[in-house]
Amino acid sequence: MNKYSKLLLRLSAIFALVGAFLGSHMAGEGSYLYKPIHAHSLVVGWLSLFAWAVYYKVFTPKLGLLAKLHVGSAVIGSIGLTGGMAMFIFKPAFLPDVVNTIFYIVGGSILLLSFLFFLILTFTNSNVEKP
DSSP states (O other): OOHHHHHHHHHHHHHHHHHHHHHHHHHHHTOOTTHHHHHHIIIIIIIIHHHHHHHHHHEEESOHHHHHHHHHHHHHHHHHHHHHHHHHHHOOTTSOHHHHHHHHHHHHHHHHHHHHHHHHHHTSOEEEOOO
């Protein structure tokens, strides 16, 4: 397993656990307060990162720098978006609201770049990895 695939797979497993925990917590509490964080943890964190881990296992992109930018922005963006969303919703007292908002927006923007980098990767010439 290459390093990109392993990193994305492990991070997706962490997001899966966090998302499932939030879902079970909401069910037990009878509140949907964590719904946006729960949904983004599972969709962005678990599903997207897992899909990208599979992509790097199956394909070997020829553009090394683009792949590095994609994986780096995927990691930073998925953590930034979900963490920023949590900060935006819960508004910790030790941070001004503008910091929470900026963290949320920057995390989401970096994740958006990650999706753009992935789109470009899929249209470049990639080799199928042999088992």
